Amino acid sequence: DQQVKQNSPSLSVQEGRISILNCDYTNSMFDYFLWYKKYPAEGPTFLISISSIKDKNEDGRFTVFLNKSAKHLSLHIVPSQPGDSAVYFCAASASLQAGTALIFGKGTTLSVSS
Amino acid sequence: DVKVTQSSRYLVKRTGEKVFLECVQDMDHENMFWYRQDPGLGLRLIYFSYDVKMKEKGDIPEGYSVSREKKERFSLILESASTNQTSMYLCASSLGFGNQPQHFGDGTRLSIL
Numbered sequence: 282d283q284q285v286k287q288n289s290p291s292l293s294v295q296e297g298r299i300s301i302l303n304c305d306y307t308n309s310m311f312d313y314f315l316w317y318k319k320y321p322a323e324g325p326t327f328l329i330s331i332s333s334i335k336d337k338n339e340d341g342r343f344t345v346f347l348n349k350s351a352k353h354l355s356l357h358i359v360p361s362q363p364g365d366s367a368v369y370f371c372a373a374s375a376s377l378q379a380g381t382a383l384i385f386g387k388g389t390t391l392s393v394s395s
Numbered sequence: 396d397v398k399v400t401q402s403s404r405y406l407v408k409r410t411g412e413k414v415f416l417e418c419v420q421d422m423d424h425e426n427m428f429w430y431r432q433d434p435g436l437g438l439r440l441i442y443f444s445y446d447v448k449m450k451e452k453g454d455i456p457e458g459y460s461v462s463r464e465k466k467e468r469f470s471l472i473l474e475s476a477s478t479n480q481t482s483m484y485l486c487a488s489s490l491g492f493g494n495q496p497q498h499f500g501d502g503t504r505l506s507i508l
Binding site for chain 2: 313315324327330370386
């Protein structure tokens with residue numbers, strides 16, 4: 282059973298507008314969440330993370346929001362740029378459980394048109 | 396910056412061959428990981444290692460083994476390659492578990508004919 286779900290396989294946005302990528306999780310032990318960006322033929326690149334003690338983390342154009350009660354997080358990109366076109370993976374971990382690896386969602390392909 | 400280097404970007408092998416994929420990291424990270432990425436399936440964990448000579452199975456270890464003789468190097472071995480192992484293979488490393496990001500290499504696109 283999928284513990285981390287990205288229910289939208291794809292998202293299309295115009296340049297300059299906001300992109301919102303969503304992620305849901307089922308394991309209440311998860312307390313650390315990350316977003317990765319992946320271009321074709323490259324490895325995923327770490328983008329931004331958030332700990333469960335926070336509900337928001339911001340880094341430039343990227344903001345991650347966490348709603349623990351809903352077991353939901355989202356990544357906002359404002360303003361979106363054509364170079365943001367990539368696959369975005371949500372990942373989660375239970376940091377207090379020793380030896381556990383990140384659990385990844387299946388990814389959302391973002392297309393930003395100019 | 397963390398550098399994770401995978402020995403080959405593209406590799407073509409034949410069914411039944413024993414295949415070695417090599418990964419080296421230069422940041423003295425304790426943890427190393429092997430994933431495969433397939434369309435519509437995301438990143439699936441094959442094996443990981445939290446110390447030299449230590450290994451743990453991930454979600455899809457069947458048909459694979461790993462070796463970690465030195466801290467900086469983590470090898471993935473396909474014991475007898477099959478066509479369903481054609482995939483993008485990604486290596487990653489991290490300083491710790493839970494609250495540390497993993498850093499990825501550029502991947503190896505492996506084709507089994």
